Amino acid sequence: AKVLVNDQLIERTEAVIDIEDRGYQFGDGVYEVIRIYDGMAFTADEHLDRFFHSAEKIKMEMPFDKQQMLQFIEQLIKENNLQDGSIYMQVTRGATARNHLFPGKDIKPVLTAYTKEVARPEEKLENGVKAMVTEDIRWLRCDIKSLNLLPNVLAKQEAKEQDCYEAILHRNGTVTEGSSSNAYIIKDGKIITHPATNLILNGITRQVILQLCQANQIPVAEEEFHLDDLKTADEIFVSSTTSEVMPIVQLDGQSIGDGKPGPLTKKLQSLFLEKIEEVKTQ
Ligand code: PLP
Structure with a gap:
């Protein structure tokens, strides 16, 4: 299956996350789960709005805008031929030498996303x-x-x-x-x-x-x-x-x-x- 790492759609086995990613070390990031019914993202707009609000509340700048995120969702659905399932998306404050303080502007947040087949319960x-x-x-x-x-x-x-x-x-x-x-x-x-x-x-x-x-x-x-x-x-x-x-x-x-x-x-x-x-x- 194809997954998203920043703006790259790649094979899941090719995805690499740094061991000092702040999501991994501090849980320093936010996420969303979006439901897909019949290949259509349900309330994607609302989920993305909340995603951006969550990021803002932890003082993290999203690496892409909402329109780009919507495109990533469409690409993931298409590439993985997802019919009924979900998309998990998360953004962390990036990877750098472990330190509680926010990293400098040169360190970019890391976006990852993947799809999963899920039937309605x-x-x-x-x-x-x-x-x-x-x-x-x-x-x-x-x-x-x-x-x-x-x-x-x-x-x-x-x-x-x-x-x-x-x-x-x-x-x-x-x-x-x-x-x-x-x-x-x-x-x-x-x-x-x-x-x-x-x-x-x-x-x-x-x-x-x-x-x-x-x-x-x-x-x-x-x-x-x-x-x-x-x-x-x-x-x-x-x-x-x-x-x-x-x-x-x-x-x-x-x-x-x-x-x-x-x-x-x-x-x-x-x-x-x-x-x-x-x-x-x-
Ligand atoms: N509350 C918590 C703590 C959750 O983790 C979730 C979703 O996973 C919800 C509520 C329900 O939110 P949503 O309807 O946006 O999935």
Whole structure:
């Protein structure tokens, strides 16, 4: 398969990353994951905007502009004949002798990107998945999609060891988001999700869901909610680029509702599917 290293599309086996790349040594960089449906990049504009914002927030200058990045995405899809999958893109602050301080202007950021075939998780979307709750031990800039994912890795592993798909995180009892997703509860017909503050990543899927709710008169609020609200919710779901609208049917071993995906979650899933179809036919 072909991968991107800066502006070069090369064979994956030919790609070389310096052992003193700052992404490798400090996690000093940002990334994005973009979903490809039928060879079409879904919400690529929004992902690239967030990518540039993440870079800006860590005071890193992107090595290419948005138009060039869009071209790279198109090239990767075409070269690898990608139909259904994802593109991972990251930019690090470059490679130079290890030093916490930012490198000088002569050191250029390093862009890498590659594609992966991924099927939609249809069985899980249909039947729902289990989740567990764990403490959010991350830093206070979770709005940045940074390469530093150790707390997320630990939480996801904890979930896996309890036979769960996702770990839902809380800070002092306030539910923030999932280890790699945004989290939502539904109570009395209203969808609630944590506001887009520094404590969560403002998911692109989250933004699509909020728009779909607004366009379809589905009550939705960006408000804090707590562990008690989570436990007593009528429905729970999480969202992400690869998980889409994923129903949570069990939380810490307790069934949510009747233990099946709820009606409003299913409604959102069908609206989301329509949105995907729209993009495919563009
Ligand atoms: N929150 C976290 C911590 C994530 O890692 C992700 C995605 O991987 C999300 C939320 C969902 O974001 P998006 O919908 O843009 O994929």
